[in-house]
Amino acid sequence: MRVKQIKAIALLTFKQALGGKAVYGIILGAFFCSAITIGLAGFFMHDIDKVAIDFTLSFISFCSLILLFFVGANLILNDINKKTIYFILSKPFSRQEYIIGKLAGLIFFCTTGIIIFSIAGFITIIIIKYMYSAYFKDFIWSLFFTAIYAHILMVALLNSIILFFSTITFNSFLILISSITTYIVGQTIEEIYFYIKNQTSIIPLSYFVENTINAMYYIAPNLALFDLKTNAAHCIPISKTYILSITFYAVTYIILITTASCIIFSKRDLP
Numbered sequence: 001m002r003v004k005q006i007k008a009i010a011l012l013t014f015k016q017a018l019g020g021k022a023v024y025g026i027i028l029g030a031f032f033c034s035a036i037t038i039g040l041a042g043f044f045m046h047d048i049d050k051v052a053i054d055f056t057l058s059f060i061s062f063c064s065l066i067l068l069f070f071v072g073a074n075l076i077l078n079d080i081n082k083k084t085i086y087f088i089l090s091k092p093f094s095r096q097e098y099i100i101g102k103l104a105g106l107i108f109f110c111t112t113g114i115i116i117f118s119i120a121g122f123i124t125i126i127i128i129k130y131m132y133s134a135y136f137k138d139f140i141w142s143l144f145f146t147a148i149y150a151h152i153l154m155v156a157l158l159n160s161i162i163l164f165f166s167t168i169t170f171n172s173f174l175i176l177i178s179s180i181t182t183y184i185v186g187q188t189i190e191e192i193y194f195y196i197k198n199q200t201s202i203i204p205l206s207y208f209v210e211n212t213i214n215a216m217y218y219i220a221p222n223l224a225l226f227d228l229k230t231n232a233a234h235c236i237p238i239s240k241t242y243i244l245s246i247t248f249y250a251v252t253y254i255i256l257i258t259t260a261s262c263i264i265f266s267k268r269d270l271p
Contacts (some may be wrong), residue, residue: 005093009101010108012088016078017071017109026067030117033059034124038131048135052128053233056121057147060114061229064155065183067113068106072162073176075102080170085270096262099163103258106159111152118148138235146238147228153250154226158183160254160261161221167265185216186223193217221253 037055079085088098125144129136158179165178196213225246231238 002097005097006101006104009088009093009098010105013075013102013105014109014112017106026063026070027113027116030059030063031120033063034120037124038127048128048132049139050233052125053139053144054229056124057144057151057229057232060117060121060148061151063117064110064114064151065158068110068155068158068162069176069179071109072106072159072166073172073179075106075163076166077170077172077175080270095266099167099262099265100258103160103163103254103261106163107156110155110159114148114152114155118145121148140232140235143228143232143235143238146243147232149243150226150228150246153246154223157221157223157226157250157253160257164257164261164264167261167268182220183223186221187227188224189217189220190222190224222249225249 034056037052037059040051040055076085079088085098089095093101129139161182162175162179165175169175193213193216228238230236
């Protein structure tokens with residue numbers, strides 16, 4: 001694989017993603033959400049710092065996920081509909097380079113979006129902190145930015161999953177549903193797994209159900225690991241070891257799922 005070709009496809013993907021008008025609507029929506037946070041902050045005087053930080057990080061998360069699912073679900077399909085993929089693959093580009101370039105472009109695009117949303121969030125916190133400075137004595141900026149970094153890792157991981165589903169089917173609806181389902185499972189699987197494990201002594205499960213849950217726990221990405229909003233809002237310290245571990249987890253998962261995507265796409269017949 002050649003880095004030059006991957007960069008070219010990544011840049012093309014980034015430009016294509018920027019071309020959608022809805023993208024700018026989502027970005028404007030993020031600043032609108034920031035304004036709402038400032039307006040609502042005064043209603044929670046006792047916990048204004050915690051509420052403001054939690055709301056801000058939640059809006060960053062929500063807007064970036066909408067951006068990801070909106071763009072990612074049509075990533076390869078748009079290339080097929082516009083015949084772009086046939087033009088690219090007729091040039092000296094391998095299918096593996098195409099997939100990796102698409103992933104790199106999508107990650108770059110989503111990260112850029114998160115940075116923009118984070119700037120809006122940063123301004124929001126600055127304004128609220130100025131208005132209610134007495135409530136922000138324990139606030140730690142490093143925890144706020146660490147939570148954003150963890151969210152970027154999660155979105156990058158979701159990028160690889162969306163791309164994986166895009167190589168299995170060219171139906172944008174199925175890609176979207178599969179990706180959202182994976183996100184929901186990834187956010188809840190750890191709680192469900194341990195809850196069921198604790199309940200099996202009271203309510204025995206069938207062999208099939210128990211093994212299905214076990215398989216989902218080890219195969220599905222544990223996205224709850226990347227949710228550090230509570231730490232940022234309540235000033236709970238995050239160790240460097242934990243940050244390194246979730247970084248390693250995300251990178252490893254992305255490599256594995258992207259490898260699978262390359263293998264599947266290399267053997268697929270294009271419509």
